[in-house]
Amino acid sequence: MAAPVRTGDEVELSVDSLAYGGNGVGRLNGFVVFVRGGLPGDRVRARVTKVKRGFAEGVSLAVLEPSPHRVEAPCRHFGVCGGCRFQDLAYDEQLAAKEQQVRDALVRIGRISEPPLEPIVPATSLYRYRNKLEYSFARTEAGVDLGFHRAGRWDEVIGVDECLLASELGNRVRLAVRDWAREEQLEPYDQATGEGYLRHLVYREGRATGQVLVTLVTAPGERFETGYFVDVLRRFPEVRSIHWAVNDTPAERTNLPTRLLFGEEAIEEEILGLRFRLRPGAFLQTNTEMAERLYELTCEVAGLTGREQVFDLYCGTGTIALALAGAASEVWGVEISEEAVACAIENAARNGIANARFVAGNVGQVLEELVERAGTPDVVVVDPPRAGLAGKALRRTGALRAARIVYVSCNPTTLASDIRVLREEYGYELVRCRPLDMFPHTPHVESVSALELRADVGG
Numbered sequence: 277m278a279a280p281v282r283t284g285d286e287v288e289l290s291v292d293s294l295a296y297g298g299n300g301v302g303r304l305n306g307f308v309v310f311v312r313g314g315l316p317g318d319r320v321r322a323r324v325t326k327v328k329r330g331f332a333e334g335v336s337l338a339v340l341e342p343s344p345h346r347v348e349a350p351c352r353h354f355g356v357c358g359g360c361r362f363q364d365l366a367y368d369e370q371l372a373a374k375e376q377q378v379r380d381a382l383v384r385i386g387r388i389s390e391p392p393l394e395p396i397v398p399a400t401s402l403y404r405y406r407n408k409l410e411y412s413f414a415r416t417e418a419g420v421d422l423g424f425h426r427a428g429r430w431d432e433v434i435g436v437d438e439c440l441l442a443s444e445l446g447n448r449v450r451l452a453v454r455d456w457a458r459e460e461q462l463e464p465y466d467q468a469t470g471e472g473y474l475r476h477l478v479y480r481e482g483r484a485t486g487q488v489l490v491t492l493v494t495a496p497g498e499r500f501e502t503g504y505f506v507d508v509l510r511r512f513p514e515v516r517s518i519h520w521a522v523n524d525t526p527a528e529r530t531n532l533p534t535r536l537l538f539g540e541e542a543i544e545e546e547i548l549g550l551r552f553r554l555r556p557g558a559f560l561q562t563n564t565e566m567a568e569r570l571y572e573l574t575c576e577v578a579g580l581t582g583r584e585q586v587f588d589l590y591c592g593t594g595t596i597a598l599a600l601a602g603a604a605s606e607v608w609g610v611e612i613s614e615e616a617v618a619c620a621i622e623n624a625a626r627n628g629i630a631n632a633r634f635v636a637g638n639v640g641q642v643l644e645e646l647v648e649r650a651g652t653p654d655v656v657v658v659d660p661p662r663a664g665l666a667g668k669a670l671r672r673t674g675a676l677r678a679a680r681i682v683y684v685s686c687n688p689t690t691l692a693s694d695i696r697v698l699r700e701e702y703g704y705e706l707v708r709c710r711p712l713d714m715f716p717h718t719p720h721v722e723s724v725s726a727l728e729l730r731a732d733v734g735g
C-alpha cells in the first residue's frame with residue numbers, strides 16, 4: 277500500500293494498541309502509523325516523523341480525545357523523566373498490551389497461528405520495585421543534582437527529588453550524596469567538554485537482606501576526601517559496601533574496576549531462599565520480587581524430576597542454575613563474563629550446592645566442547661540478552677536435541693524468530709508461553725516458554 281502521508285504532515289488518528297517498544301499503533305485507511313506518546317483508546321493529532329515502505333512513525337502533538345484507560349501519573353517527574361513511560365496508562369491495560377505484544381510476535385514472526393499463550397503474570401509491586409538504580413550527576417538550576425536522562429534526550433539529565441521505582445531508603449541515600457556534592461562544591465562531569473568530575477552513582481540494594489552497596493563513578497583524579505564521603509553514607513546503617521570507580525574515557529562504561537572505600541567487597545541478595553553475592557559489576561535481575569516469580573516459573577516450565585542433565589545457557593551469576601539444581605541430576609551453566617562465572621561458582625558454594633558447574637565462554641562456541649565434557653542435556657534453559665540466540669548459538673542449541681528447551685526471554689521479537697527456526701528446522705513445538713511483567717510503566721516484557729522435541733524427530 278502506498279503511504280498516504282509524508283514526513284512533516286500533521287494527521288489525526290485513533291490509537292488502537294501499543295507496539296512492542298511502547299509506541300501507540302494507529303491506522304490511516306489501514307496504513308499503520310506508530311505514534312510516540314499515544315495510548316490505546318486515545319484520539320491524537322500527530323506529526324509524521326518518518327515514512328517507510330509499510331508504515332510511518334510520528335509523535336503525538338495533542339490528545340484530542342483521551343483514552344478511557346488514562347489515569348493520573350503519581351510521579352512528579354512523569355513526562356520529563358525518561359524512566360517510566362506508562363504511569364498514565366491503567367495497569368490492567370499495560371498488562372493487556374504486553375500480553376498482546378507477545379501474542380502478535382508469535383503469530384507474525386513465529387508463524388504460529390494459535391500460540392499456546394498463558395495469561396501474563398502481573399507485577400507484585402507497581403512502584404518501588406527496583407533493586408538497582410544508576411543516577412547521573414548534572415548541573416541544574418538547583419546546583420549539582422543527581423537524576424536521570426530527560427525523556428528522549430541522551431545529552432540532558434534532570435534532577436530527581438523522588439523516584440517512585442526506588443525504595444525510600446534509596447531515595448534518601450541519593451539525596452544525601454547530592455547534598456554532599458553541593459557541600460563539597462564538586463562539579464558534574466560534562467560529556468560534551470570532558471570537564472568536571474562527578475559522573476554516576478550506582479545504588480544496589482539487597483531487597484530481601486536490607487544490605488546496600490554504593491558505587492561512585494568519577495573522572496580521573498582524587499578530588500574528594502574519601503573519608504568524608506564514607507562518613508556521609510555511613511549515616512545509613514544499611515550501607516555495607518562503598519566503592520569508587522574511575523572512568524577515564526568520554527564514553528559511558530559499565531563494569532569498571534572499583535576501589536573499595538568502606539566495608540565488605542560485596543553485599544547479598546536472597547532469591548527463593550538462596551543467597552547471591554552482589555559485587556559492583558555483577559548482573560542480577562533488577563526486580564527481586566519478580567525475579568522470584570520468573571525463576572519459579574522457569575522451574576515449573578522445566579518440569580524436572582531429579583534425573584535430568586540440564587544446561588543453563590547465558591547463566592549470569594548462576595541464579596537459574598542454582599534454583600534448578602535441587603530438582604536436577606546436574607546443571608551446567610555457560611556465561612561469557614568471567615566475573616559472573618566467578619560469582620556463580622561462589623554462589624554455588626555459598627548455598628552448599630554441589631551439582632552445579634559453570635564454564636566461561638560464548639554459547640555459540642563452547643557447546644560442542646561442553647557436550648563432550650558433560651554429555652547431552654535433557655533440558656536446556658536459555659536466557660539470552662535482547663538480541664536472542666544470535667549467530668551460531670541458535671543452531672548449536674537446536675542441534676543439542678534436548679527433549680525440552682525452556683526459553684526465558686526479555687524480547688518477544690527475537691524470541692519469536694528463534695522459535696520459528698527451532699520449529700521449522702529442528703523439530704521443536706512450542707507447548708507453552710507465559711509472559712511476565714517485571715517492569716511496570718516501562719515497555720519491557722519478559723516471558724518463559726517451553727519447547728518440546730516432536731516425537732517423530734526425537735531420539
Ligand SMILES: C[S@@+](CC[C@H](N)C(=O)[O-])C[C@H]1O[C@@H](n2cnc3c(N)ncnc32)[C@H](O)[C@@H]1O
Pocket residue numbers: 559560561589590591592593594595596610611612613616637638639640659660661686
Ligand atoms: C539476560 S542475562 C541472564 C542472566 C541470568 N540468567 C539471570 O537471570 O540473572 C544474559 C546473560 O548472558 C550473558 N551473555 C551475553 N552474550 C553471551 C554469549 N554469547 N555467550 C554466553 N553468555 C552471554 C550476559 O553476560 C548476561 O549475563
